[in-house]
Amino acid sequence: MERIYLDHAATSPMHPKVIEKMLKVMKETFGNPSSIHSFGREARHYLDLARAALAGSIGAKENEIIFTSGGTEADNMALFGVAESYQHKGRHIITTQVEHHAVLHACQKLEKQGFEVSYLPVDETGRISIADLKSALRDDTILVSVMYGNNEVGTLQPIAEIGQVLEGHQAIFHTDAVQAYGVEKMDVNESHIDLLSVSAHKINGPKGIGFLYLRSNIKIAPRVFGGEQERKRRAGTENVASIAGFHEAVVIAAADRERKRAKFQGFKRLLIERLQDQGIEFAINGSLEHSLPHVLNLSFPGTNVESMLMNLDLAGIAVSSGSACTAGSIEPSHVLVAMFGKGSERLANSIRFSFGFTTTEEEIIKAAEEIVKIIMRLKK
Template structure:
């Protein structure tokens, strides 16, 4: 960077984390300044804190068509996923020890499943097609009398593909298996109703919807038994011990209100940004392929493969140009662990594993930023292909 010149920075990694909304920050600061009581205390300071948690719980429940008592506050999406999987595995082990999930889940689900396998559970990992979707027939074939849990993510964090959630819910009606979905990427942009979709457990994280990091929730249907992972006080109806993170819960509440209010406008905007990026890349004569599905897709996530380039070079060059994106893979010491999602979609030999980039949009993203990004990509791709 030239001395004295401030480079414009463009953030297109909202699927990794999103900036907090100014209204969320204001709400949290107000609470941190004025409401410090422990929600479990019975005096006025405690009751005031408890009131804010109750308001948040009611709003979160309404946002997915649930009851207030079915919302369990957690430390984020990972904890919600772990609580769902281990909580069900322990509570229902007398009914069976078979679990079904997919090959493209977030590691919070996949690594939990690997741990459950070591504990004597049997896990079936469903394959996906080239767009990243499972086939209902595969799920049907995998379903057994001793299946106690089916965990299928709502929308994929790397490629944006949305799974056939309603069909899965219908298939599991009348079966003993509990249906869990990791909705961390979908919540706030998709219309989710747990009753319409027959969802029993649903995981959400606040920092993906312009709320604070370190807070999320698990929706657990009242008929589902969940063995707790934490032991101590009687918070969250004895399901999750520990003093509640009041300021973050209030911030989460505000983020949800904003997301609900702006959802349809935001969705249209994201779809337009996606179309603009694709169009501008075509105009810049950039060769690329879309990983995933445009038909069944989260509006804010777009994963593209750029033949003849490498992920590391693309990420570094884009970062130098002021554009923040990700590969959806972990970059370590110059080597890239291939994305398990792309491996499941295209196989271990596919060159898409080494040249794919994820772009993800948020409320701060503008069309101008997308056009500028496309220009920078065109320059970088030409340079890398020489």
């Protein structure tokens, strides 16, 4: 049976060139980057090249990039690091109701430590209101954390406008860009972003590696202690092979971004048109206007998400009901709850489709055909 993978927002397959690069480094470069001899210098060279490329991809300086184990650590480092370092200026934090759990759970932990957190609501497209942000902003606000693009419904937040609002305010601006990095053009200076989180496995790089951008004038308390790696901001011997693979993935993503964006948007239109042609009733969760090109979340009235996922899997089609980090959870999506309310039937019938470099038109057409068959069968 042919298998079709339409869950790239959960994780993406590694690009063959990334694997090739990592194998080369693992075979030839085993030195510790902190060692001053030739073996260490060879390893350090890969780190320096990667750091420069990652910084350049967001308009940052090389010394503003901190390698992490992924997006979750980067988010945690940003929130806990800022809270500890700036609590003398205030203990108020602003975030949104639709953040990834790496941010939401960190905020809940901070609340237990005496910080006050304001959770901004979103409209039915999943976007926050700038007016709500201005209303929530206080003199003692030290951190605003708003994700760049939502991992479940794809909604893009008004990042540049948020940055403008915070200009001149003491609040530090963090954005979780894990789902948006590689498909959206980013410039931390144009958008006035102070911290930005990224994970490699969302852009066809390896799992277990990411980075936190930290503006040079911002201080954060470290979360990991030991050696003096990453300018004393994150201890531990660097994962050289994965960092080299991350570098390769970033280069590939940047060179191919506009073509991929157009291709993914075409996949969205194709899937929607095929379902419409067959008279399938559905609604788009989010917006096609302010949305990541590779994420499409659809609600299918009269169906059940568990049955849909099971039947699609039996048909060889891999999709999800939302965030991979809550897979198997019986709790409804907190993103859809924020968008539509706890009583909405969309909580029980919404499916996320997400595309990547391996996705083809033929796969979209085949997936649409199978979706039609399954819905017809389930509704009988």
